[in-house]
Amino acid sequence: MTVTGTEHLDGIESGFEHLRTEVRAFLSHESATGGFVPDTDSWMTGFDPGFSARVAGRGWLGMTIPTEYGGHGRSPLERFVVSEEMLAHGAPVAAHWIADRQMAPSILANGSEEQKRRYLPGIASGRSFFAIGMSEPDAGSDLAAVRTRAVDNGDSWTITGTKVWTTGAHLAHAMVVLARTDGQPxxxxxxxxxxxxxxxxxxxxxxxxxxxxxQAHFNEVVFHGAQVPAAALLGKRGNGWAQVMGELAFERSGPERYLSTMPLLRAWAAHLAATGATPGQRQTLGTLTARAWALRRMSLRVAAELTAGRKPDVLAAMVKDVGSTFEGDLVEAVRASSALVARRGGADSLARMLAHSVLHTPVFTLRGGTNEILRGIVARGLGVR
Structure with missing residues (x-):
């Protein structure tokens, strides 16, 4: 596992201050003019195609996609800056998130020329949304236990099976499906x-x-002998597991793995500044802020590794494990350290945000791989037996 030094990361960050300032100004304007209402877990639940189109219009979607496929040819670190600000401000990025985060890199790495030209321009322009067909009923976190099967007909494939917890499938224009084409489970x-x-x-x-x-952002997706063209195969037949592992590095490495509840922390800090904080609240706020900063440095290292062309699978698993635990701890700390009553309705935006966060907390350590699975990945990556 290769990582870059702290001084190097500081130098990298200083080169993107103009971009960060530009994104913050855009988000402040959007929020002030009613473009969106800040909320937690916005990358999962904030589906707003209009907002995604405005982000794309700024050149902030498909940032790492080459210009020949409609993208902007920028670095993963520049994309990190944009993603971080969007999440911290609680912007509604769910419509484009999955497509931009992992489907674009996966199609770039494994797709045919036809697939790249067909799907990547739509992702970069905010017009093409994707879902992920991985998890299945009764399989739990055992992704390799997939029973969905694709049968080769020569000029087409017939897919039969069921996927579950498929975020945004009811709104997506396409989904990438993992299926068994050969052998047995x-x-x-x-x-x-x-x-x-x-x-x-x-x-x-x-x-x-x-x-x-x-709310209904999750779905069960049933393939009733669905026929798809032969050209739908992504990458090499039988190479699905290796491709998925590479894809999951992008899914697990992003700042959403610790920033989903950051809008709650920011709103609570603003509330304390306006109303006054007790010594205990100041200590809790300081502890949460310090943990968030440490996680940010870890996530930034992952972005630096991706920029260098490396595959930081183990480091990404670490960030996801520690980050998703932090997200839940943050919600509980704010709830326990304040007199707030979490309410889904009413005029108090902070109470509404807390209620939304409380209801979403159970999923933090499940989606993208349970923490137990991630710790196994880390242990194997570090040579622990």
Whole structure:
């Protein structure tokens, strides 16, 4: 695992201050003029195609996609700056998040020339939204236990099976599906392949799954013998497991793994500044801020590794593990350290934000791989037996 030094990271950051200032000014204007209402977990629940289009118009989507495919040819570190500010401000980025975060890099790394030219310009322009077809019923966190099967017909594939907890599938224009093309489920990592499947599809049923807050961003997706063209195969047949592992490095390494609840911390800090803080509240605020800063440095290192062309799988797993734990700790600390009563309705925006965060806390350490799975990845990566 290669990482860059602290001084080097500081030097990198200083080169992007103009970009950060520009993004902050945009977000402040959007918030002040009613473009969005800040909220926690906005990358999961804040689906606003209009906002995504305005972000794309600024050149802040598809930043790392080469210009020949409609992108902007910028670095992962520049994308990190934009992502960090969007999350910290609680902006509604869910519409484009999955496509821009991991589907674009995956298609760039594994896709055919036809797939790159078909999907990447839409991602960069904020017009093409993606879902991820990985998790399945009864498989838990055992991704290799997928039972969805794709049968090769020569000029097409027939996909049969079920995916679950599929975020945004009901709104997506396409989804990348992991399916078994060869062998049996007992073969584990071999015989798996990925497909880019356009949505909607007559033989794909999308059923909403309502979370405890009554919203429906998750779905169960059932493939009733859905036929897709041969060109839908993403990458090499049988190489699906390796491709997914590379894709998950992008999913787990981003700042959303510790910034989902940052808008709550910022709102609480502003509240304390306006009303006065007790010594205990000041200590809690300081502790949370210090933990957030340490996680930020870890996440920035991951972005630096990606910029250098390396694959920081282990470091990304560390960030996701520690970061998702922090997100839940932050919510509980704010709740326990204040007289706030979490309410989903009413005029108090801070109480509403706390209620939203409380209801979403259970999922933080589950999505993107449970913390137990991530610790196994870290242990193997560090050679621990």
């Amino acid at each position: 007992g073969d584990r990592h071999s015989g798996l392949s990925q497909f880019v499947v356009d949505l909607p599809h007559p033989d794909i049923e999308i059923r909403p799954l309502r979370s405890i807050d009554g």
